[in-house]
Amino acid sequence: MEKQGRAKNVKLKLLYLQKVFLTQTDEEHRLGVPELCKALQDMGVTVERKGVYRDIDTLIAYGMDIRLTQTGYYLASREFENSELRLLVSAVQAASFISEPRSHALANKLLGLTSVAQADAIRRQTNIGGVKCLGDEIFHTIETVNYAIAHGCRLSFFYIKQDISKRNVVQRSGQSFHVTPYAMIWMQDRYYLVANMNERDNLTHFRLDRIQNANPEYEKARPCGEVSEYAVRFDAADYAKKCVNMFGGEVIRITLRGEMRLVSDILDRFGQDTVLQRDPGSDNHFLAYVQAASGVGFLSWVAQYGAALEILTPAPLREEMRKRTLLACAMYEPSCAQAAADGIMPSDGENA
Numbered sequence: 072m073e074k075q076g077r078a079k080n081v082k083l084k085l086l087y088l089q090k091v092f093l094t095q096t097d098e099e100h101r102l103g104v105p106e107l108c109k110a111l112q113d114m115g116v117t118v119e120r121k122g123v124y125r126d127i128d129t130l131i132a133y134g135m136d137i138r139l140t141q142t143g144y145y146l147a148s149r150e151f152e153n154s155e156l157r158l159l160v161s162a163v164q165a166a167s168f169i170s171e172p173r174s175h176a177l178a179n180k181l182l183g184l185t186s187v188a189q190a191d192a193i194r195r196q197t198n199i200g201g202v203k204c205l206g207d208e209i210f211h212t213i214e215t216v217n218y219a220i221a222h223g224c225r226l227s228f229f230y231i232k233q234d235i236s237k238r239n240v241v242q243r244s245g246q247s248f249h250v251t252p253y254a255m256i257w258m259q260d261r262y263y264l265v266a267n268m269n270e271r272d273n274l275t276h277f278r279l280d281r282i283q284n285a286n287p288e289y290e291k292a293r294p295c296g297e298v299s300e301y302a303v304r305f306d307a308a309d310y311a312k313k314c315v316n317m318f319g320g321e322v323i324r325i326t327l328r329g330e331m332r333l334v335s336d337i338l339d340r341f342g343q344d345t346v347l348q349r350d351p352g353s354d355n356h357f358l359a360y361v362q363a364a365s366g367v368g369f370l371s372w373v374a375q376y377g378a379a380l381e382i383l384t385p386a387p388l389r390e391e392m393r394k395r396t397l398l399a400c401a402m403y404e405p406s407c408a409q410a411a412a413d414g415i416m417p418s419d420g421e422n423a
Contacts, residue, residue: 085115088126092137101143150182152399153193160197169331171203173210204280209262215285216264219252223292226252226266227286230277241283248277250291252309255279258314262411265296265310274299276314312342313363320366326383327359333379337361340372342378358383370395 091110095100102110127144136148151159163169165175171250178197212228219226225336227247231239250266253274257263259308262279296302300322301310311323328350329337334357337344341361352357365367365388373380373392380404381390 081211083265084122085126085129087111087114089130090114091136092130092135092144092147094187096143096145097189100146100188101145103143106143107250131355141165145229146186146319148373149185151181153185153189156181157193157197158186160193162198165260166208167202167260168204168278170205170207173207174203203343208283209280212282212285213255213262213281215287216252216255216279218256219287219292222287225269225288225292226250226285227288229283231283232280247284249288250275250277250299251293252296253305254310256307256311258311265305267293267295272298274310278321301304312340320364320369322362323385323388324366324390325361325365325369326362327373327380328356328383329359329376329380331355331357333376335413336376364366374399 086106087364088111089112089121091107092104095110104120105255107123108118108120111123127137128229137144138147159181160178164179166174169177178194182193186195229245229247230242232242234240249269250264251269252264252266254265255262256265257277263276264282265274265276266281267273268275279334295305299305299310327337331388334347337359341359341363346360350358370392371390373382374395382392
């Protein structure tokens with residue numbers, strides 16, 4: 072038995088040594104051969120100094136970026152840089168659809184990809200903030216949706232929202248949704264399923280954290296070309312760019328006029344390929360030509376900029392924005408109430 076134990080240690084020694092380099096060394100934490108030997112012995116591995124040198128050479132030949140300095144050996148590069156891990160951990164901790172316990176577990180898995188010292192440093196500088204969901208059903212939902220997409224089949228589920236008493240209420244009077252799933256999109260701190268409902272000829276999206284009891288249906292999926300502009304393959308990035316605030320609607324060409332300070336906001340929302348030009352009538356304004364779903368989401372997005380952003384065309388969308396502005400005004404200014412009813416904005420001197 073003792074010989075078998077020693078043989079096992081010899082076979083596993085390289086793996087244990089690899090683990091020491093991964094977890095205990097980095098540019099600021101280096102280990103000499105005596106320290107490497109002690110670390111291996113603490114793991115129950117019997118080693119000799121000469122053997123450690125040979126094993127280090129083997130790991131280098133395998134591809135590990137192990138470097139020697141005057142103060143010892145360390146692993147110089149890894150699969151993920153610390154800045155990349157920091158971004159991923161921050162994304163997990165900020166995601167409202169991931170529960171707090173699962174956020175901690177995912178963050179620890181990610182931090183296991185760097186040294187213990189670097190992981191502690193990242194952990195001290197990142198904290199969970201904001202509202203987090205309470206359950207983990209979304210992970211089952213993601214796996215089920217992914218299976219349905221990969222196997223080209225349809226999907227059924229119940230969809231919930233909360234009432235005034237904060238109780239989950241199943242939508243559609245308790246009836247399930249039956250859809251063809253095309254993609255999952257992370258937008259504006261939410262994770263969405265983009266799908267076609269069986270009885271419709273367009274796309275709809277659902278928040279994944281509101282989906283319950285998702286199950287694949289072995290009915291063949293409907294080709295996305297039958298229900299969208301994407302004839303061959305669903306383009307999730309293009310779809311997300313056009314669905315402002317994740318509200319759907321007919322995708323149309325829209326002309327916007329905005330203050331120069333909003334150029335970055337327009338490019339952030341619609342992409343660097345957005346056509347921009349200076350407003351011929353004003354040095355302080357620009358024109359933007361975008362394609363977007365002309366629904367409530369787009370109008371709400373424009374409204375947040377107040378008088379700094381204006382819809383010029385198409386005329387029906389501009390008129391819808393005007394009516395919504397009047398209704399909002401009527402809530403705060405009594406003199407606007409009649410104007411909203413008449414469809415006329417009251418005069419306010421030069422700002423009329």
